[in-house]
Amino acid sequence: MGRVEHAIFWHVYPLGFTGAPRAAGPDEPVTHRLRHVEAWLDYLIELGCNGLQLGPVFASSTHGYDTVDHLRIxxxxxxxxxxxxxxxxxxxxxxxxLLDGVFHHVGRDFPRFRAAERGAAEAAAWFRRTGDGGWATFEGHDALVALDHGAEAVREHVTTVMNHWLDRGAAGWRLDAAYAVPPEFWQAVLPAVRERHPSAWIVGEVIHGLEYREKAGLDAVTQYELWKAIWSALNDANLFELAWALGRHSPDTLTFVGNHDVTRIASRLDDPGHLGHALAVLFTVAGVPSVYYGDEQAFRGVKYDRAGGDDDVRPAFPASPAELAPFGAxxxxxxxxxxxxxRRFPWLARAETTVTHLTNRQIALRAAHGGQVVVTSLNLDDVPYRFPAVDGELTVAESSHPGQADPLVTPGRGWTVGVRTAD
Known part of the structure; x- marks a missing residue:
């Protein structure tokens, strides 16, 4: 997908975004709802993004993660x-x-699983068994049947699927629940994908730790550690947590403050005034940032651990940007x-970030690369705070208070981004 350091994604969950029915019937008619996504591409550009991260678009029974046909929209x-x-x-x-590839499990209506249930041995070899002879599932969800990633037929199938949609113009894949797939599986699959599509960007979903990326041979992994640290540190006024997470941070990550699986950032933050602080961190640390649709409009929504618990964070969008409510402006x-x-400093994608000043309620993050420096300062107190000088002359590039001139003084409950370019 070209130079990934220039990538900024707008993340859309298509079934929700387009208002599709909750479940697909056995003879579901084709309805051309993807054109609704197309109507928002200019909005994506006006936001400043240049990537579209799509949730599942392949045939499924309900929410898209119970796939029944990887080769059919x-x-x-x-x-x-x-x-x-x-x-x-x-x-x-x-x-x-960027497409969403669900390759850890399939839905129970996946044809080969139905054949396996009928006793077809060749089909049954595609799926893992439990110790008591039942079918293994994804984290106990009976509707999501786990594939056997040691089976050659499964490896061939996933390779075929990934290449098929890259052939049709996709630029890369987000691998759903990659953390639950043995890394050896991707070591076997990805060489054939990269041989045919050397510029494809492959990012795996992991929840804890970043080590899986290298083990599996991926380009990047999702950065849940940083996601959690951002909102938690702001809620608790404990910026030491953010500093700790940044000490483990890697450029080889997909970064975010919201996605289709979590409570929206506007609902997660106890103080809505801290939303700018969260965004200032997201866009000035290394990695490839992604904005979940609606977050840029201050949409609210809570994720619940129950049936239908994702509905609040996967809403339909109106027909056009003109129909958005004005409160998100x-x-x-x-x-x-x-x-x-x-966009002005794309090198931030590969920058090394160090913490140069830290208290519970103030933090300064220094991102540097090739003689260029960006310093992001957060102040959670109600009064202005003067940060110590570290890099000599800085210029205010952005601030919670437009017009601010002093890069070392961050207003109360504010944030500042100062820059120094190479001589």
Missing amino acids: DPRLGDDADFDRLIAACRERGIAV EVLRTHQRLIGLR
């Missing part, structure tokens, strides 16, 4: 022609498309300003 979203049309519209705008501008800063 979900009829609730459209068909191959709709996918090709979306890819073409993205290509015209310079937008890279200020948060949208904050996103645009910080994404604009990230």
